[in-house]
Amino acid sequence: MTRILFxxxxxxxxxxxxxxGKLVVVxxxxxxxxxxxxxxxxxxxxxxxxxxxxxxxxRSELAAAGLKKAKRGHTMGDLTMNLFYATDFVDRxxxxxxxxxxxxxxxxxxxxxxxxxxxxxVRGVDPQWIRAVLGFALVPDVVFYLKIDVEHLLPRVLNxxxxxxxxxxxxxxxxxxLYENYVKHQTQLIQQLDALADExxxxxxxxxxxxxxxxxxxxxxxxxxxxxMQAVTDAPPxxxxxxxxxxxxxRPASRSAARPAPGASPAPPAVAGPPAPSDPPPA
Ligand SMILES: Nc1ncnc2c1ncn2[C@@H]1O[C@H](COP(=O)(O)OP(=O)(O)O)[C@@H](O)[C@H]1O
Ligand SMILES: [Mg+2]
Numbered sequence: 015m016t017r018i019l020f021x022x023x024x025x026x027x028x029x030x031x032x033x034x035g036k037l038v039v040v041x042x043x044x045x046x047x048x049x050x051x052x053x054x055x056x057x058x059x060x061x062x063x064x065x066x067x068x069x070x071x072x073r074s075e076l077a078a079a080g081l082k083k084a085k086r087g088h089t090m091g092d093l094t095m096n097l098f099y100a101t102d103f104v105d106r107x108x109x110x111x112x113x114x115x116x117x118x119x120x121x122x123x124x125x126x127x128x129x130x131x132x133x134x135x136v137r138g139v140d141p142q143w144i145r146a147v148l149g150f151a152l153v154p155d156v157v158f159y160l161k162i163d164v165e166h167l168l169p170r171v172l173n174x175x176x177x178x179x180x181x182x183x184x185x186x187x188x189x190x191x192l193y194e195n196y197v198k199h200q201t202q203l204i205q206q207l208d209a210l211a212d213e214x215x216x217x218x219x220x221x222x223x224x225x226x227x228x229x230x231x232x233x234x235x236x237x238x239x240x241x242x243m244q245a246v247t248d249a250p251p252x253x254x255x256x257x258x259x260x261x262x263x264x265r266p267a268s269r270s271a272a273r274p275a276p277g278a279s280p281a282p283p284a285v286a287g288p289p290a291p292s293d294p295p296p297a
Contacts, residue, residue, distance in 0.1 A: 016115050021127075022149020025107065035115035036240055037152060039126040040232075042160030043203050044181040045171040046221050047228065048124050051160070054229050055236060059120055063245030067114045069106050070124030077102035088185060092137050099130050100147050107152065120240060127151045128214060132206035136199065137186050156239040158232055159211050160221035164200050171196075 016033045018024075040048050040055075052068055059066040072081045081098055084090050090098065114121045127148040134144040171177065177192045179185070183199025184192065211218055219231045 016152070016155055019153040020149065021151050021153060022146060025104075025112075025150045025152070028112070030116075033112070033115040034118040034243075036120045036156075036243065037111065037115060037154040038120060038122045038236060038239060039128075039154045039157040040122060040160065041125055041128050041157055041207065041216065042221060043162065043167065043200055043207060044178070045167055045174065046160045046162045047170065047225065048160060050225055051228055051232055052122050052124055054225075055122060055232060058233060059236070059240075063247045064120050064240065064243065065118060065246070066120045066122060067110075068122045068124065069110050071099065071129065072102055073110075074102040074105035075109065076105040085180060088179075092134070092139055092186075096130065096134050096139060096144060096147065103127065103130070103148065104150055107150070111152070118243075120236075120243070123154075126154065126157065128157070128207065128210045128216075132203050132210060135206050136183065136202045156235060157214060157216045158235055159207065159216035159218050160228065161208070161211070161218050162204070162221040164197055164204065166222045167200060168197075 016035055016037050018028060018031055018033060038055075040052055042048050056066045056068060072078050077098060081102055084095065084098060111121050111123065130148060131141070131144050135141055171181075177196045181199070182192050182196040183202075184195050187195045187198060189195050189198075210216070217235050219228060219235070221228055
């Protein structure tokens with residue numbers, strides 16, 4: 015159950031006080047391992063009977079294509095770029111996040127307003143202004159912050175996608191050495207995120223570790239966050255088949271395996287429910 019609270023002005027038209035889903039944010043700098051962990055968390059949630067969905071920056075119908083184009087052209091100023099990201103964010107809030115929370119999903123978001131605030135602040139944008147612009151953001155149930163040192167971050171980025179223009183801060187740093195820019199920009203971003211962790215009370219997870227250790231920490235945190243939610247486990251238990259041999263079945267038991275062997279006394283129906291299409295009509 016998410017309590018509807020906004021950081022600033024409420025989103026127009028929101029009248030509910032609570033929604034049945036949960037809003038879980040995974041924050042952290044570029045290349046720290048957010049996508050890796052979110053994929054694992056989603057799989058784990060679904061395997062345990064919780065409907066889960068994912069969203070992230072620049073994934074809105076309204077602004078994603080325009081934002082990508084704007085980033086390719088490097089033509090917009092900081093304020094315009096921040097307003098564009100805010101547009102992307104509010105569109106996803108209205109059309110993806112809130113509807114999914116209403117439907118009882120655990121919504122995992124790959125970054126939230128905090129990355130937008132951190133990126134704006136390292137570029138010298140007024141901290142009060144950016145917070146006011148993003149004030150319509152719903153307060154999440156939990157924010158996991160994957161906290162990493164630049165020394166641990168470097169090999170992850172070098173071994174995967176390499177240094178990106180924006181992730182190296184080349185749009186605002188004057189130097190032309192991509193490596194130096196990257197270290198400088200990421201050091202500043204991490205400092206900003208560390209300060210935001212205090213301001214917004216993030217759940218800090220040490221991301222200098224390996225994937226399994228980080229996953230275990232996140233899983234424990236999510237278990238705690240969703241402890242008042244009900245897992246969907248209403249699938250009927252499989253009907254018990256009388257054992258014919260001690261050999262383990264090669265395939266998963268199907269409904270037809272529940273039919274008694276010829277000549278055996280019929281077993282009492284274990285599960286009440288409609289017959290499967292392949293079942294023969296009752297004699
Ligand atoms: N804990 C970890 N230790 C080492 N490498 C990692 C770890 N987590 C992710 N990686 C690797 O780092 C790279 C970036 O991970 P990714 O999940 O795409 O990061 P993000 O989504 O935060 O940008 C990938 O090659 C991934 O396999
Ligand atoms: Mg990613």
